Amino acid sequence: EVQLLESGGGLVQPGGSLRLSCAASGFTFNTYAMTWVRQAPGKGLEWVSAISGNAANTYFADSVKGRFTISRDNSKSTLFLQMSSLRADDTAIYYCARATSGTKSPADYWGQGTLVTVSS
């Protein structure tokens, strides 16, 4: 059974940093691209970032480019999102999701999400 479990969310001050993790199980992690999608309270879905299975290629939304970094540890089947220079509009539930194949493919399995709140 495919499982994705996010962690690392919480309350952070504007300008601060946070690192999200997503522990994956139930599939061969290094053969799938992975993605992060966020959802601000009461709002729609926003694609944030994607990374290829071998970590060679990464992609970001314009709203987070230069502030967020995506990475993965295939030996530990774990996906990361390093977030810095956080702003109030980064407040959202952050979901990690498995892409069906390459980085430009839909997400077929999702975690339960982790809430990031940016506030003083």
Add this chain to the structure above:
Amino acid sequence: DIQMTQSPSSVSASVGDRVTITCRASQGISSWLAWYQQKPGKAPKLLIHAASSLQSGAPSRFSGSGSGTDFTLTISSLQPEDFATYYCQQLNSFPLTFGGGTKVEIK
């Protein structure tokens, strides 16, 4: 960036109704489109990929059509468990943008 516009933003319907949701891309995306369903407090669920391919496990009352810039998601006979918000997502080019969502509510 490719902008995705969904309409309507909300629709009220009854059990058994046929419901159609539209998604328009700001430029051609061939068939690189997916549809998701999201219920309150839950993660999204993939329903349709490649514009018209039903995801494994998704009910057959869901269908997708379209190519280029105009796409539709149709629920042939609305069931109680279908009341949710639906999102389209383009997968043609980065950033992989979502539509604003369509909330299907009980009439």
